[in-house]
Amino acid sequence: MxxxxxxxxxxxxxxxxxxxxxxxxxxxxxxxxxxxxxxxxxxxxxxxxxxxxxxxxxxxxxxxxSDAQVRSASHAEFVDIHPNRGSIAAATWHSLLVNAQESIDLLAYAASFFHDTISDFNELLLDKARAGVWVRLLFGDPKGGAVQLRGEEEGIGDSLSGRCSLSWKYLAPCIGIPGVEARVHDTTLYTSIFRFDDDLFANTHVYGAPANHSPVMHLHRVAGGRLFPHFLDAFARVWDSAVQADSTTLLA
CATH class of the missing domain: 1.10.260.40 (lambda repressor-like DNA-binding domains)
Structure with missing residues (x-):
């Protein structure tokens, strides 16, 4: 065959x-x-x-x-585990952004920590896009049912929806810029995914706890490993189900 x-x-x-x-x-x-x-x-x-x-x-x-090879490659993919997102230094995120050469994929509900900790976050994204890096932004619909439910489960009500709205307002200058694709999703999010070329951070979501209080797994792509592509496939599924971001609608 x-x-x-x-x-x-x-x-x-x-x-x-x-x-x-x-x-x-x-x-x-x-x-x-x-x-x-x-x-x-x-x-x-x-x-x-x-x-x-x-x-x-x-x-x-x-x-x-073989299964042994796959297990070995998957172990090699694993770089580190962080007890929570706050334990990852802002300098680490900044370095990942600056050094990205091919792809930046960000999936979360709000991920407002990027703008809170990196003052030139938008400028970095735009610089990368101008340099040919494919930037994909995938954040929650402030009016979506998934965001509303997540806010209720965390005990913060409409606060998560407000953070989603704030993130989209921060990102408004990036929407529609060549090289930057932005989509709005309304999916149940089990893991926030932050991918920079061959490095990927998977931030688990635990019932009743905010994402920034939950563990983050750092992976590096290794040939034959299954963890990196597993999370990247999850990003792709959410991406395919999302709709293009419209700043006029989001900021209304």
């Missing part, structure tokens, strides 16, 4: 089997067999291909990755 994932990855990267063979160190016919017959390359070649194509080994050859 042909390996269509590998074929698609080569096409997406704009690479021919000949070009891949030259960079990996095997002949063109071998590359073509890997595609047309689904033959699994030796591990060293799989690693080179993953690096070249920017894909995970588990995605390209799911049958070749």
């Amino acid at each position: 042909a390996n269509e994932r590998l074929r698609s990855a080569l096409a997406a990267a704009g690479l021919t089997p000949q070009a891949v063979g030259e960079q990996v160190g095997v002949d063109t016919k071998t590359i073509e067999r890997w595609i047309s017959t689904g033959r699994t390359p030796h591990r060293a070649n799989r690693t080179r291909l993953c690096t070249l194509l920017g894909r995970d080994e588990e995605y390209l050859w799911p049958d070749a990755v």
